Structure formats: C-alpha cells, structure tokens
Amino acid sequence: MAIITFANTKGGAGKTTAVLLLATELVRRGHRVAIIDTDPQRWISRWFEAADPVANLTVATFVSLSALPRTVEEYRTADYVIIDLPGAQSPLLATALGLSDHVLIPIQGSSMDAQGGAQVLELLSYLDRKAGIRIPHSVVLSRVNSMVTTRGLLAVKMLLQERSVHMLSTPIIERAAFRDMFEYKTFLHLMNRDRVSNLDKAILNAERYADEVQALVNSRARGAQPSPLKADAA
Ligand SMILES: Nc1ncnc2c1ncn2[C@@H]1O[C@H](COP(=O)(O)OP(=O)(O)O)[C@@H](O)[C@H]1O
Ligand SMILES: [Mg+2]
Numbered sequence: 001m002a003i004i005t006f007a008n009t010k011g012g013a014g015k016t017t018a019v020l021l022l023a024t025e026l027v028r029r030g031h032r033v034a035i036i037d038t039d040p041q042r043w044i045s046r047w048f049e050a051a052d053p054v055a056n057l058t059v060a061t062f063v064s065l066s067a068l069p070r071t072v073e074e075y076r077t078a079d080y081v082i083i084d085l086p087g088a089q090s091p092l093l094a095t096a097l098g099l100s101d102h103v104l105i106p107i108q109g110s111s112m113d114a115q116g117g118a119q120v121l122e123l124l125s126y127l128d129r130k131a132g133i134r135i136p137h138s139v140v141l142s143r144v145n146s147m148v149t150t151r152g153l154l155a156v157k158m159l160l161q162e163r164s165v166h167m168l169s170t171p172i173i174e175r176a177a178f179r180d181m182f183e184y185k186t187f188l189h190l191m192n193r194d195r196v197s198n199l200d201k202a203i204l205n206a207e208r209y210a211d212e213v214q215a216l217v218n219s220r221a222r223g224a225q226p227s228p229l230k231a232d233a234a
Contacts, residue, residue: 001076001080001081002079003072004100005097005099006018006105007097007105008120009088010113011087013106013107016043017106018106019084023080026210030056031079033056033081035048035058036068036072037061037084038064039087040086042062045061048061051187060074065095068096102137103137104139104213106140106141106172108141108152114156117139121137139156139167141156143172168209170208173202173205175205176202180196188203
C-alpha cells in the first residue's frame with residue numbers, strides 16, 4: 001500500500017484534478033484505490049457520487065483532521081490511498097504529510113506564483129531538519145499550456161533546480177478533457193471523442209503521468225533516490 005498526498009497551499013493549483021487523473025488511471029489498471037477527500041467543497045466526492053460505480057474505487061468523504069489517521073488505517077487493504085487536501089491552507093497539511101509515503105506538489109506551470117508549492121517544500125524541509133522526518137516528495141507541473149513555454153514555467157523550473165527538488169518529467173497539460181471529467185462525472189477513457197477536444201492527447205498525458213508516479217512510488221518503496229529531473233513541457 002502506498003499513501004500519496006497532493007499538497008499546495010494555493011487553491012486552483014491543480015491538486016484535485018491531479019488526484020482524479022491519477023486515481024482513475026490506477027483504477028483502470030486494476031489497482032484498488034481509496035481517495036480520502038478532506039476538502040469541504042467535496043469535488044472528488046461529488047464526482048464519485050455521480051459516476052458509475054467501479055469495484056476497485058472508493059472515496060471517503062468529509063474526512064476531518066482528527067479522523068484522518070484512522071481513515072488512512074481503514075484503507076490499509078487498498079493498493080493506493082490518495083489524499084486530496086482542501087483548496088487553500090489547512091491544518092490538515094502537516095498531519096497528511098506525516099502519514100504519506102510520497103507527497104506530490106502540483107505547481108501551476110503557467111503562473112509566476114509558486115508560493116503555495118514553496119510553502120509545502122518549506123514544511124517538508126522543516127520536518128526533515130527539526131525532527132529528522134524525511135518524506136519523499138516531487139513537484140508535478142500542472143495546467144501547463146501545451147503551446148508555449150511561458151516565463152512563469154521557466155521561473156518555476158529554475159526555483160526547483162536551485163533547491164534540488166525532484167520534478168516529474170511529465171507535466172499535466174491544460175486540457176478541456178480534464179475539466180470535462182468533473183463536468184460529465186466520468187473516466188477519461190469513457191468520454192466521447194466527438195464531444196471532447198484532444199481527448200487522445202489528454203489520455204496519453206494522464207497515462208504517462210500515472211506511469212511516472214507508479215514508478216516513483218515503487219522505487220521509493222525499495223529505498224532508491226531518484227535524482228532531480230528537468231521537466232519537459234513539450
Ligand atoms: N490540467 C488542467 N486542465 C484544465 N483545467 C484544469 C487543469 N487543472 C486544473 N484545472 C481547472 O482549474 C481549476 C482548479 O483546479 P483544481 O484541480 O480544483 O485545483 P485545487 O484542487 O488545487 O484547488 C478547476 O476549475 C479545474 O477544472
Ligand atoms: Mg482541490
């Protein structure tokens with residue numbers, strides 16, 4: 001079992017989208033996945049309640065700070081437990097990080113504002129320095145424009161390189177399909193190609209991203225330390 005938390009103290013960074021993309025792709029691959037929805041806005045829960053049921057996916061909803069460790073424990077039999085944190089700053093952050101095997105930090109590639117991601121990186125570094133708690137973590141660039149390399153994206157990449165922070169080489173591209181998944185309450189691969197633009201590219205992006213997260217979590221489980229990578233936004 002691997003516990004993965006998505007963290008960024010800025011709302012709109014792409015956490016919930018990244019959670020649903022990973023979870024649905026892992027489910028499609030036959031893994032047992034539990035999502036723990038701690039966001040009072042319940043985006044994932046609302047998606048789950050309206051989507052067709054699948055045997056290997058479950059969502060715990062309205063999970064509070066005091067209930068979080070117990071809820072994670074309840075899903076010990078899942079292959080992946082994925083925690084979605086509330087939109088902005090939350091008292092759940094430190095607890096969720098402490099429970100995690102891997103923390104993924106979505107940082108919006110198109111925005112100069114990497115502050116919310118930097119706050120999570122600072123907390124992780126503080127836990128390491130002060131308490132010797134080392135939690136493996138990686139940045140995933142989110143909502144990256146498929147056409148251009150923006151100044152914001154370059155700024156984020158430089159910041160991460162300076163700090164030797166590991167970054168996934170697959171960014172999550174800004175795609176209508178990733179919004180439509182929430183709108184139509186379905187899986188990417190069940191959506192209608194005629195109604196959703198660039199669906200094939202979106203599916204490929206989600207698959208590569210899930211490949212990388214799976215490889216990362218498995219290698220970390222064996223104790224390997226990947227070196228910092230440069231993301232390729234192409
Ligand atoms: N890769 C993406 N492509 C298109 N829209 C996205 C993407 N990532 C996020 N969004 C949209 O941006 C908004 C905020 O994203 P969300 O995943 O809810 O962020 P967070 O959970 O960090 O607050 C939502 O409207 C979502 O649909
Ligand atoms: Mg969210």
